[in-house]
Amino acid sequence: MNAAPVLIVGGGPVGLMAALLLARWGVPSVILEAKPSRELVGSKSICVQRDVLDIYHRVGVAEALMREGVTWQVGRTFYREHELFTITFPDPSRSAFPGFINIGQSSVERKLESAVAKQPLVDLRYAHRVTAVSQDHSVVTVRAQTPTGIVEVTGTHLVAADGSHSAVRDRLRLDFEGHSFADLFLIADIRTVLPFGAERRFHFDPEWNPGRQVLVHPQPDSVWRIDWQVPEGFDLAADQASGRLDERIRRIVGDGAYEIVWLSLYRFQQRMASRMRVGRVLLAGDAAHLMAPFGARGLNSGVQDAENAAWKIAFDRAGWAGPELLASYQHERSAAARENLRVTGDTMRFLVPQSDAEWAWRRDVLERAVVDPAARAQVNSGKLAEPYWYLDSPLTTGLPPEHFPVGPGQPRPPVAGVLCPDAPVSVLAEPSATRLRELFGTGFTVLSHTITPTVDTEVPTRAYRLDLIDRDGLAAEALRAWPGWCGVVRPDGHLAAVLNDPDANTVRAAIDRARGGSV
Numbered sequence: 001m002n003a004a005p006v007l008i009v010g011g012g013p014v015g016l017m018a019a020l021l022l023a024r025w026g027v028p029s030v031i032l033e034a035k036p037s038r039e040l041v042g043s044k045s046i047c048v049q050r051d052v053l054d055i056y057h058r059v060g061v062a063e064a065l066m067r068e069g070v071t072w073q074v075g076r077t078f079y080r081e082h083e084l085f086t087i088t089f090p091d092p093s094r095s096a097f098p099g100f101i102n103i104g105q106s107s108v109e110r111k112l113e114s115a116v117a118k119q120p121l122v123d124l125r126y127a128h129r130v131t132a133v134s135q136d137h138s139v140v141t142v143r144a145q146t147p148t149g150i151v152e153v154t155g156t157h158l159v160a161a162d163g164s165h166s167a168v169r170d171r172l173r174l175d176f177e178g179h180s181f182a183d184l185f186l187i188a189d190i191r192t193v194l195p196f197g198a199e200r201r202f203h204f205d206p207e208w209n210p211g212r213q214v215l216v217h218p219q220p221d222s223v224w225r226i227d228w229q230v231p232e233g234f235d236l237a238a239d240q241a242s243g244r245l246d247e248r249i250r251r252i253v254g255d256g257a258y259e260i261v262w263l264s265l266y267r268f269q270q271r272m273a274s275r276m277r278v279g280r281v282l283l284a285g286d287a288a289h290l291m292a293p294f295g296a297r298g299l300n301s302g303v304q305d306a307e308n309a310a311w312k313i314a315f316d317r318a319g320w321a322g323p324e325l326l327a328s329y330q331h332e333r334s335a336a337a338r339e340n341l342r343v344t345g346d347t348m349r350f351l352v353p354q355s356d357a358e359w360a361w362r363r364d365v366l367e368r369a370v371v372d373p374a375a376r377a378q379v380n381s382g383k384l385a386e387p388y389w390y391l392d393s394p395l396t397t398g399l400p401p402e403h404f405p406v407g408p409g410q411p412r413p414p415v416a417g418v419l420c421p422d423a424p425v426s427v428l429a430e431p432s433a434t435r436l437r438e439l440f441g442t443g444f445t446v447l448s449h450t451i452t453p454t455v456d457t458e459v460p461t462r463a464y465r466l467d468l469i470d471r472d473g474l475a476a477e478a479l480r481a482w483p484g485w486c487g488v489v490r491p492d493g494h495l496a497a498v499l500n501d502p503d504a505n506t507v508r509a510a511i512d513r514a515r516g517g518s519v
């Protein structure tokens with residue numbers, strides 16, 4: 001195994017997760033972070049999606065997030081004084097985690113940082129601002145400005161997790177095309193007691209913010225995230241000085257006491273790097289894509305980038321990767337970013353119409369939604385984050401199915417490319433694994449219904465028979481497994497192949513393709 005580290009530029013949540021995920025593979029990393037120490041990040045990410053909690057579980061922080069986070073299952077949408085509809089998230093799978101928990105990004109970062117502090121394979125260096133990047137066929141070198149001068153650090157690969165103003169992206173001369181929205185969003189974290197439970201409330205055009213919307217989200221410790229859409233040119237200092245801010249807050253919290261924990265003014269953007277991989281450099285998180293937060297797709301997808309990057313880099317270093325594995329990062333994660341931008345773009349067209357015609361359409365939809373259930377389906381206040389499906393990835397065996405549901409929030413069938421569903425299992429030799437997804441993450445996993453297939457490959461692979469580990473048949477049901485069914489699962493839990501009664505060569509070919517081999 002190569003002793004040189006992987007370089008990670010940026011010690012935000014995505015950089016910290018990349019380091020922790022690499023450490024699971026025994027890969028050392030150096031995180032270079034520009035700031036002199038961890039700062040509170042203010043009113044940023046709060047919603048953590050279920051499948052992302054599974055990734056946090058792999059690095060041992062999900063339980064702490066669950067203990068502190070608020071679980072919410074009800075989302076209410078209002079237009080003026082009318083409640084249009086209520087969504088209650090059902091549990092479409094047998095996951096160990098709820099659909100979403102809410103927890104502030106500062107708390108998430110603190111938990112990740114304390115996991116990093118306990119991980120000897122991660123070297124986190126503050127006050128290292130990366131200013132230059134170069135690479136050849138075997139190493140990547142960065143120069144960083146430190147308080148005592150410039151240092152050079154070399155590694156086998158580099159994960160650029162240095163956020164929206166990424167210096168690495170800039171040094172690689174990659175475009176970051178997209179646009180910003182004229183309207184601003186005033187976001188306050190307010191500690192107070194509200195007369196309703198842990199639920200998300202979205203108000204279109206309330207009389208206290210005419211023509212625009214207000215979003216209210218629960219957080220731990222009686223803190224509520226309140227997000228007002230405000231016009232271009234909005235002056236926060238003037239709003240505070242005139243008492244208008246207090247009035248805004250009072251419209252929601254009433255006469256009771258409140259404390260402002262954090263206050264920020266954001267202009268949201270939709271952007272994507274022209275490439276997410278250049279040689280041995282992989283861009284992840286906000287360095288690669290920036291999207292409006294309605295739907296909570298920013299950090300959730302950044303953690304999925306880190307997961308995708310980590311196993312591919314680990315395979316590359318161990319000599320298990322085929323020639324296409326690193327390149328597949330670009331294919332898979334840029335497809336995921338494009339999908340997230342498409343979905344958030346549709347939401348923003350509804351929230352921030354760009355023309356008179358779009359405004360008129362929005363007003364018409366909202367008016368009709370008061371009385372017409374069909375119009376309610378057109379109301380878009382954000383489509384919540386979900387994992388991408390790698391149906392046409394070069395790592396996936398088989399053609400994409402003809403009628404795969406791609407609409408936001410639709411249940412995805414367990415076909416090749418999709419994240420494998422979860423279910424309880426019981427494995428005699430691995431008593432700590434109580435569910436299917438706990439079997440994944442350290443190599444490929446071959447699952448078969450009743451016959452153990454012969455697995456003949458030089459990459460780490462384990463095989464399980466569902467009829468032996470799935471006593472209640474719940475995993476087989478979730479996987480829609482038939483008697484000759486066999487699934488090949490990647491280290492990140494995505495199904496690489498779904499095969500029918502395969503022989504050893506067919507399973508080997510599917511694993512070979514999934515490790516970036518030239519099948």
Ligand SMILES: Cc1cc2nc3c(=O)[nH]c(=O)nc-3n(C[C@H](O)[C@H](O)[C@H](O)COP(=O)(O)OP(=O)(O)OC[C@H]3O[C@@H](n4cnc5c(N)ncnc54)[C@H](O)[C@@H]3O)c2cc1C
Pocket residue numbers: 009010011012013014015032033034035043044045046047048105128129130131161162163164165166167168187266284285286287293295296297298299300301302
């Ligand atoms: C209002 C708001 C609400 C949001 N809500 C959600 C939500 O509910 N769910 C969700 O999933 N996402 C949400 N997001 C998005 C989420 O906050 C971001 O996607 C997330 O912060 C991205 O993490 P990152 O690690 O990629 O980048 P960052 O958090 O920006 O971290 C980048 C790090 O790189 C460092 N750095 C920068 N330049 C250099 C350099 N040259 N050298 C070394 N270090 C450098 C920075 O100091 C920083 O620490 C929200 C965002 C906003 C603004």
